[in-house]
Amino acid sequence: MFYQEVDEEITLKLLVLTDSQALFQLTDQSRESLREWLGWVDNTKTVDDSRSFIEHTLQVYDDKKGLHAGIMYQHELAGIIGFNSFDWTNKIGKIGYWLATDFQGKGIMSRAVRSLIDYAFSELSLNRVEIRAAYENKKSRAIPERLGFMEEGLIRQAEWLYDHYVDHVVYGMLASEWEAQ
Template identity: 65%
Template sequence: MFTFEIDEEITLKLLNESDAEEMFQLIDNCREYLREWLGWIDGTKNVYDSKQFIKGCIRLYEERQGLTLGIFFHGKLAGVIGFNSFDWTNRIGVIGYWLGNQFQGEGIMTRAVIAVIDYGFQQLGLNRIEIRAAYENYKSRAIPERLGFMQEGQIRQGEWLYDHFVDLIQYGLLASEWDSERGF
């Protein structure tokens, strides 16, 4: 199974069914916070739903269509990051992420995104990495902006969140623009 130790605090690992209980508890404890920007929260009602999500992630990993990793901070599941999809013909990966609110402000997500970018460019041979975030989700948008992604446009009403559409900001980064040695 895929496991990557970023530093003494953070480990990324491929989720497995034994993580379903901890994942569900994290989502359930942060439900209101996460619901603001994640449209799938209401569909996660119990541990079984988390287990089904993890099974789907494993299948996508085995088929080389995605790579979903748990973010473990001091051994506790803090959130999820990964490539939601790959376009192997054009060597593009699309990163998505979320973090429980009790883990905010520790630099966890920035370090995790850096590690995933490095992996995508160096190990997977991607040429381009994309991130999309809701226009008003400033915390999520701050990460690609901090890491040198180019804001490439706004996708009007690009995502449905429960009872309304939100605009998405599209960010892109090319392998030739990434310097993994800059250290954040």
């Protein structure tokens, strides 16, 4: 089971079914802000929806196709981080993340992403980590920019969000670049 201590305040851990209620409450409390950038929010209507998500992520983890973890801040669930997918042939992991409204502005996500990148290169032997964020999503884009990722391009109309398309900015970090930092 994946478990990683980031620092004295933050740990990353695989979610288990008993986390369903906490995950749903966190999602529900931040529904409005999450909905701006995440297309799945309207489909999360009950605790059972959060339970189904956790079941799915555990299967994805078992199949080595991805890794989704809860971000625990001072022992409280604050958000989700993980590799939405792995490309093992090319040694690439694609990171995604979200943080509940009450936990933003504390540096939590930057520390969590940094730790996950360390894990990607040192434990998983990946060669490349990629982060994509909506062009207008300044908070999500600030994370890879702060961590020294290279902005590699723009994917036009990459995602349908409820009633419109959004463009994605692609950021990349290579293992050799991360080691050199």
